Amino acid sequence: MIIEKFPEDIVREGDYVLLVGASEKLRLIVRVEKGKVVSTIRGNVRLDDIIGKELGSKVRTSLGEELTITRPSIEEFMLEKYDRPTQVIYLKDAAYIILKAEIGPGCTVVEAGSGSGFMTTFLALHVQPNGKVISYDVRREFQEVAMRNVKMLGLDKFVEFKIRDVIKEGFDLPDKSVDAVILDMAKPWEVLSEAYRVLKHGRYLVLYLPSILQVDKVLREYRKHGFADPEVVEVLVRKWKPVSEELRPDTWMIAHTGFLVFLRKP
Amino acid sequence: MIIEKFPEDIVREGDYVLLVGASEKLRLIVRVEKGKVVSTIRGNVRLDDIIGKELGSKVRTSLGEELTITRPSIEEFMLEKYDRPTQVIYLKDAAYIILKAEIGPGCTVVEAGSGSGFMTTFLALHVQPNGKVISYDVRREFQEVAMRNVKMLGLDKFVEFKIRDVIKEGFDLPDKSVDAVILDMAKPWEVLSEAYRVLKHGRYLVLYLPSILQVDKVLREYRKHGFADPEVVEVLVRKWKPVSEELRPDTWMIAHTGFLVFLRKP
Amino acid sequence: MIIEKFPEDIVREGDYVLLVGASEKLRLIVRVEKGKVVSTIRGNVRLDDIIGKELGSKVRTSLGEELTITRPSIEEFMLEKYDRPTQVIYLKDAAYIILKAEIGPGCTVVEAGSGSGFMTTFLALHVQPNGKVISYDVRREFQEVAMRNVKMLGLDKFVEFKIRDVIKEGFDLPDKSVDAVILDMAKPWEVLSEAYRVLKHGRYLVLYLPSILQVDKVLREYRKHGFADPEVVEVLVRKWKPVSEELRPDTWMIAHTGFLVFLRKP
């Protein structure tokens, strides 16, 4: 999976790198720009010293702290660098959606709305190099955030952002042209017919719904629009404390983000 | 995501299709072969009648039952058609592994062992069209099943299967050549050094471990081999009964498959 | 907690005892009756040989198998000996209800309906020796099963069973006379006013509801009837395989029985 703005081996100008101190407490993601200096709690780092270095090599701060230069993870990048004016779809849900709805290289995927671009990012990563994401939102100010976010990673070339009220105007797409539709909006039942129209046969509509009454509403509507094989799931990830002597689940966990409803065009 | 053996729109000879009756109880996946007839509980279907048809169209059985011709899902295909001589990695875990370990188009991924080819399939689907999976197993009889399984979907062109005892012989791969390593084997701690060697910096080693004492063993070993950022998680999917009047979680759920441990090469 | 029909130390005629073979596969609960013989897969046991024995001592079958004589657990007794014409409330939910709703020795507790007497049993055990359970049901045939079940353990002296349609007729109890009300019925919202009337101040009404739309209905109604402090919970018990070398959660678990709603009279 190519992320244009992450180095594969040698750090280039413009790349994002992750710098990690010996204690693992000191971690920061920086964009490598010529002539720039970044300050850390353990001294300054001249970014010129990083350009051309191999991943895994070290750089020293002005106070002598040795930092390892490495590749950020996409998840930590998004959580640290993306603006989040809306609720976002997290990796655990994005993962289940992408595999269950069979979204992969070459797919054409519709999402509404764009939100903060988290789901858009995951989709773009997985439909590249020859697929595309068509991301609708009715609220220009949010979509601009999503665009800015997605652009940071160089993924904007796989996304068409469109300002459009899909409830009123539908999708501006031909029949049976789309491999998956993902709806993260308040009243997705208003778009069921349009989703059906643009989907290929055997393919999935996915709804991301925070409240169970929204799920109920969808379950009462989906048949009218031709969908079949409903599945309602919650994806829960339980993290453990990764220390041998104290091995146990974390005290707190995220117990709810959204319900996922999968519907299929027969 | 192209699955060569599934039709996109028009059914071709050699494709797998899903036939669904009105009641949704009658469902079967068939390989469309010229001159062949398949029998169902509601009469026979001549497969010649299906070739050249559009997905979404109907075919009639000899007893007059109308079946919709559609595309199977990968998951139902695997569960119905794959041989399973070993425990397998299910979609919920494969999904989290693939997104968390940043496995996507173009990636080179190592897995050991091949098992029944479930994980291999998910990996192959997501690294295509220009990536590859290198799948090791020491047990020839299992790997042959995995190969046969993966071939059914035409995904074998993205997989190199190798019979090799990776504990004794390591991976036959250059240093820093691999985007992710996935170990589903009894004693993965024996391969930590080799996994470290072949991984690119910033990339993930993933261990799939049924028992918690295996997790403990890995947590006591990983640092010696240079890994950092351990994460231990369980992925739980809770299904709901998808019927409005009776909306509730299913009575039973799968509460455990394996623990996932993620380690990162800094 | 005295269970009249279980021995505390010396086995008396009329007691229920648990007989356990060496392999732990051979387990059975028997009522000790004079002159009676019970047959097991490993030979017959003369119950006369058990009377007067201490718990923990052994008895031999006609085939020479040694069985340990011990006290059954209430849970295994109920699961083995109680008739179950209805869905029942299991220990995990009963436990949370009893502690959360502060049901203990001396309490007067109302339940509707009686069901198969599982909840009645747990309540009776915990309100003894000076409390009581008033158990309503409109269906005589079920209540007779509940009565028969509860009587086996000698707990009927702590329970008043009443055939009554509480939706139409209410509870035949004075105002503010009850420490807790537990409703396990299809339309509990029809009884909210009556539950409020009979409850003491600061005390709990508990609703056991299989479906989430029932929960929603209650949440839309409770305020009108004077209740406050709503709590909606699910109690999940995850069992582990209790074997050191294979320590891991069970593959399957019960993921849903009912939602518990707690309401309080301020």
Add this chain to the structure above:
Amino acid sequence: MIIEKFPEDIVREGDYVLLVGASEKLRLIVRVEKGKVVSTIRGNVRLDDIIGKELGSKVRTSLGEELTITRPSIEEFMLEKYDRPTQVIYLKDAAYIILKAEIGPGCTVVEAGSGSGFMTTFLALHVQPNGKVISYDVRREFQEVAMRNVKMLGLDKFVEFKIRDVIKEGFDLPDKSVDAVILDMAKPWEVLSEAYRVLKHGRYLVLYLPSILQVDKVLREYRKHGFADPEVVEVLVRKWKPVSEELRPDTWMIAHTGFLVFLRKP
């Protein structure tokens, strides 16, 4: 269940009451003492005005806010009034322990250690009026907190607190004299023999263990000491947002407190 220091109907001097404002934001538990005045964010309350009042009636603050006088719940009382120098056992775990281990009126129960007295409180409430709790701790300073806590509710008459190192000195109790033993200590495997000795046949030893390696240790030891029927469980309570229009699970939940291990003396 009688809690001596909570009013049943009429408020007496010395009782604890819960005062609740119209908005439900204003909530406080106060001990009703003659001549005393408590201040709230909405003005002062003269406690003399409360004595002799019925639960459910109102009292006015100096600023005219009307407060309902009601009975506190035990859980909110403990969370607000108990000192907590140690980790505590919460209601969800206490509930499952009490019902599973068949702890009820009249039982003699051993616990080690006393901790902050949370478990002691739940046990005392449920063994009254004729049972007792024997609570051991080696650390005098903690046990004094537990004693002070339990005394607030008037439950000390059902508890014998003992300073004693049970690992070295065992329990000072006769053989087969105890209905249940609960161990909440770092190395409970050091006390297995003693627990076995004092338990009645057919009865339960319960271990509360934060870490899974402690569970493993117990599973490797229990057979040597004569125990059987091991059960390892986690009790999870998932709360929902109790609002109709937004009905959904809470975003965060407590995902781990301790593992519960049940062992039985055959």
